[in-house]
Amino acid sequence: MSTNDGVVETVGLWTLQKVGEVLGGVHKRTVQRMIHRGELPPVVKVGRRPCLPIADVLAYIERLKGGRRS
Numbered sequence: 001m002s003t004n005d006g007v008v009e010t011v012g013l014w015t016l017q018k019v020g021e022v023l024g025g026v027h028k029r030t031v032q033r034m035i036h037r038g039e040l041p042p043v044v045k046v047g048r049r050p051c052l053p054i055a056d057v058l059a060y061i062e063r064l065k066g067g068r069r070s
Contacts, residue, residue, distance in 0.1 A: 010058060013044060013051035036056060 019040075020026045034040045035052075040060055043050035 012054050013046060014054055014057060015049060015051055016043070019052050019057050023061070043051045 016031045017040070020028050020031045023031070031040065031052075040052060040055045041056045043052060044067060045051070
């Protein structure tokens with residue numbers, strides 16, 4: 001997810017399991033439900049494995065942060 005200099009890599013794909021880990025340890029099935037509800041974008045298939053673009057997942061997290069009130 002990040003390089004040695006602390007910069008987050010935004011190019012590439014994450015599996016649904018990895019997305020769940022990044023989102024705080026949610027189950028892969030929960031990630032699938034989020035995709036179905038439209039909270040996350042549609043998957044990109046690599047072979048038979050569903051993946052999500054890293055940039056889209058990070059954008060989703062930023063939207064969540066923007067909705068918080070401190």
